[in-house]
Amino acid sequence: MTLARLERQLRLERCPFCNVDRPNLDMIFETQPQNSEGVSQGVWRFYQCGRCGGVTTAWAKQKGLYTEGVIPSSQGVSRHIPNKANVFLAQAQQSLHAPAGAIMLAASSIDAMLKEKGYTDGNLYPRIEQAAKDHLITEGMARWAHRVRLDANAQRHADEDAGLPTPEEARKAINFAQAFGEFLFVLPAMVEQGLEETAPKESNQ
Numbered sequence: 001m002t003l004a005r006l007e008r009q010l011r012l013e014r015c016p017f018c019n020v021d022r023p024n025l026d027m028i029f030e031t032q033p034q035n036s037e038g039v040s041q042g043v044w045r046f047y048q049c050g051r052c053g054g055v056t057t058a059w060a061k062q063k064g065l066y067t068e069g070v071i072p073s074s075q076g077v078s079r080h081i082p083n084k085a086n087v088f089l090a091q092a093q094q095s096l097h098a099p100a101g102a103i104m105l106a107a108s109s110i111d112a113m114l115k116e117k118g119y120t121d122g123n124l125y126p127r128i129e130q131a132a133k134d135h136l137i138t139e140g141m142a143r144w145a146h147r148v149r150l151d152a153n154a155q156r157h158a159d160e161d162a163g164l165p166t167p168e169e170a171r172k173a174i175n176f177a178q179a180f181g182e183f184l185f186v187l188p189a190m191v192e193q194g195l196e197e198t199a200p201k202e203s204n205q
Helices: 083-093 099-116 124-133 139-147 152-156 167-198
Strands: 025-031 043-049 055-060 069-071
Touching: 083 099, 083 167, 099 124, 099 167, 124 139, 139 167
Parallel strands: none
Antiparallel strands: 025 043, 043 055, 055 069
16 A cells, blocks of 8 residues: 555545545544653544545654554455455455445455365355365355355346345455455465474584
């Protein structure tokens, strides 16, 4: 994310909540807290997105300087998630303002992750169930999958029985896809790195 200055409007590339491009983040509140010894902790400002209403916090040492931090920060996708799934997930995160598209992209990301693991045949939900039966993922993750909206086909064919998805449903689908990728690819990579870093060093004799 590009650094932003602490001004009346916080100029971020995307809203941390709805991911709309170049959001209107207007300041709604400012405070200058001090610690227990009376030392200034800089200037803290709260900004509200003109589109989704989400409130972002940013702070800097002084007004007009570059921010020291922003809460929440924009979502990102781990480099350990394979390329195709990575791209789909990143695009889903950037499409929260268009829930139907975001859900299709999240489902496409999960589909690509499963194919990466050799699960290529059939619809998405049955393959998730099979992955759980094979202990590739947990049974809890399979149950979670059935509680979020991942039916891309209903959106693609404008199924009359399927109501229009909401931003909240899209966010839940994206959160599941993110967790799915972390479980399948990110956590194993972290474990492998940890093993390498803690491996006994061979002594030179």
